[in-house]
Amino acid sequence: MNRRLSGPGAWILYFITALLMVFILAPLAVVVAMSVSDSYFVSFPPQGFTLKWYGKILQDRDFLAALQLSGLLAFSTTMGSLLLGIPAAIALTRGRFPGQDLLKGLVLSPLIFPALVTGLALMQLLSAMGSGDARINLLIGHIVVTSPYVIRAVVTSLLLVDYNLEDAARTLGANRLKTFWRITLPQIAPGVAAGALFAFMVSFDNYPVTMWLANSEYSPVPLVLMRQLVNVFDPSVPAMSTVIIILAVVGVLILERLVGLRRAAAM
Amino acid sequence: MNSAEVRLQALSKHYHRVAAVDDVSLTIEPGSMVALLGPSGCGKTTCLRMIAGLVSPSSGDILVNSERITRVPVHKRNIGMLFQNYALFPHMTVSENIAFGLDMRGIGKADAVKRVGHALDLVRLADFGGRFPSQLSGGQQQRVALARALVIEPAVLLLDEPLGALDKGLRESMQVELRALQRRLGVTTVMVTHDQDEALTMADRIVVMRDGRLEQVGTATEIYQRPASKFVATFLGASNLFNGTVERRNGGETLVTTGAGLSLSVDGVAADARDVVVSVRPEAVVVNRLNGSSPPQNVPNTIVAExxxxxxxxxxxxxxxxxxxxxxxxxxxQNQTRDVAAAYAQGEKVIVRWDRSSNHVIAKD
Known part of the structure; x- marks a missing residue:
């Protein structure tokens, strides 16, 4: 497994990998470059260098409010989808009940259905139920969208946990809750962390569902960004985008520190 | 350590109407080691897991020291169990693994440390407390698992194919070591194995299982020398089985003849029996050269073979x-001289015979 690559095959592989990295990272680099452009319109390549757009957005109340809302929303969404997703994943892997396979498919369905449709349906449902608070609606909508990521990641890591470990803990005197807390959870920690990161990021930059559920009072970052884009397309838009990129990178680094990205990525 | 008696009463487990364990009744003496032996799918593991509480029986009862534990949940049963793949907690050190059961019992830190140290001494791993399971060899991991199971002073120790994952040499020395430890501590032990050597080496009593039922229960000698069925005769070691008819009776001795013209003198045939099965262990059979002499006629337990x-x-x-x-x-x-085995040619006619005490009549199929 640990064999090093060598020969011409390796060089072709390195080349393809490098190409792929460029493909993924180049657009992000363009955004970052545009955000420091010293002009009133977005342009690439950037003209001059300035950080004034960052200064501008950091004084923009709308953006700061959106950032705060999105952060809080993403955090609550992550917690909510962990609380729902981990027990669901346990039931799907450890339990044995009729319709289990069907349920497995259904649980992952928000990954398959267009988010736009999910959002529309949620808006209809929530307004029919008379739920008028946009923050609650956003939270519910985001949990619906993100919990499949958590369930997927946790199911995958649960399948790798030897159930004999749980049996052993129980024979040693641990009840089911203690067994989960002391034995199972440490084993699936990388999967939980990966699921949490996905949930956070998906919630943070979700547009299609958010669009239906937000209102003028509570608008998360993606909506503010979009509105700004439509009104004045100045370099403050790429500056906002850069802030989001930085947040994402920080999130990944924290995950790397906590559980090791390689283990999390394997989930 | 107090030794407990374990009793299974008409224990059954059905999965979708298929009986995995079917009406098993068994008493396990305090302090003894019993091996459940049988091919895979015979219900031995299900039996063990029911004693542990990891599988709930469909009917019947389990008693430890005459106390019914059938409905007691696993974590309250005070049972030490060894799993086939050791099931050590990978995120805990050796000491933490061993201390886990003590922690669950709310035993104070100082006392726990002392007991963990004692358990490590017991399995001769005193210097390994700080290591992680992944840093240990298979045999060492097995010892840690044993220490972890014993440190809680279980009423019963359950071993699920405990040495299956070890290589042959290590397995044999672990068998002896485990057996000696079990004797010393006097903890009532039930082990599951499909390896007849392991059962013969380690157990006071062997329980042979087949299709969820008990086939025979007895000491190693009883089971090996007087198998109750064809299945036991062939599962435990090899057997030569002869189908024969009762020819004549002479007091306690009965003469049985087989299709090949072999006559066997046997004891212990039921008075009304006509067709019987006689088993002879391969090590009882003596092979000799014909040396040109004419084959003997009508001598019991003797025949010409190729x-x-x-x-x-x-x-x-x-x-x-x-x-x-x-x-x-x-x-x-047994090979006496260097060239005996080589001296027989393929197709050569030889005389085989055995002592009449080696003939064992099998009661049932």
Whole structure:
């Protein structure tokens, strides 16, 4: 497994990998470059260098409010989808009940259905139920969208946990809750962390569902960004985008520190 | 350590109407080691897991010291269990693994440390407390698992194919070590194995299981020398089985003849029996050269056979023989001189015979 690559095959592989990295990272680099452009319109390549757009957005109340809302929303969404997703994943892997396979498919369905449709349906449902608070609606909508990521990641890591470990803990005197807390959870920690990161990021930059559920009072970052884009397309838009990129990178680094990205990525 | 008596009463487990364990009743003496032996799917593991509480029985009862524990949840049963793959907690050190059961019992830190140290001494791993399971060899991991199971002073110790994952040499020394430890502590032990050598080496009593039922229960000698069924006779070691008819009775002795014209003098045939099965262990069969002499007629437990194959196995040779009517016969003989085994030619006619005490009549199929 640990064999090093060598020969011409390796060089072709390195080349393809490098190409792929460029493909993924180049657009992000363009955004970052545009955000420091010293002009009133977005342009690439950037003209001059300035950080004034960052200064501008950091004084923009709308953006700061959106950032705060999105952060809080993403955090609550992550917690909510962990609380729902981990027990669901346990039931799907450890339990044995009729319709289990069907349920497995259904649980992952928000990954398959267009988010736009999910959002529309949620808006209809929530307004029919008379739920008028946009923050609650956003939270519910985001949990619906993100919990499949958590369930997927946790199911995958649960399948790798030897159930004999749980049996052993129980024979040693641990009840089911203690067994989960002391034995199972440490084993699936990388999967939980990966699921949490996905949930956070998906919630943070979700547009299609958010669009239906937000209102003028509570608008998360993606909506503010979009509105700004439509009104004045100045370099403050790429500056906002850069802030989001930085947040994402920080999130990944924290995950790397906590559980090791390689283990999390394997989930 | 107080030894507990374990009793299974008409224990059954059904999965979708298929009986995995079917009406098993068994009493396990305090301090003894019992091996549940049988091929895979015979219900031995299900039996063990029911004693542990990891599987709930469909019917019947489990009693420890006459106390019904059938409905007691696993974590309150005070049972030490060894799993086939050791099931050590990978995120805990050796000491933490061993301390886990004490922690669950709310035993104070100072006391726990002392007991963990004692358990590590017991399995001769005193210097390994700080290591992680992944840093240990298979045998060491097995010892940690044993220490973890014993440190809680369980009423019963359950071993699920405990040495299955170890290589042969280590397995044999662990068998002896585990057995000695079990004797010393006097903890009532039930083990599951499909390995007859392991059962013979370690257990006071062997329980042979087949299709969820008890086939025979007895000491190693009883089971090996007086198998109750054809299944036991062939599962535990090899056996030559002869189907014969009762020819004549002479007091306690009965003469049985087989299709190949072999006559067997046996004891202990039921008075009304006509068709019987006689088993003879391969090591009882003596192979000799004809040396030109004419084959003996009407001598019990003696017959002419043809050499099919001789396999040299070091201190013994396995002789694969064929009788006149095509029945196959196996003989194991210790090698006396260097060239005996090689001297038999394929197809050579030989005389085989055995002592009449080696004839054992099998009661049921």
């Amino acid at each position: 050499i099919e194959q001789v396999i040299y196995r070091g201190f013994i040779s396995h002789y694969y023989l064929k009788l006149q009517d095509g029945q196959e016969l196996i003989a194991y003989q």
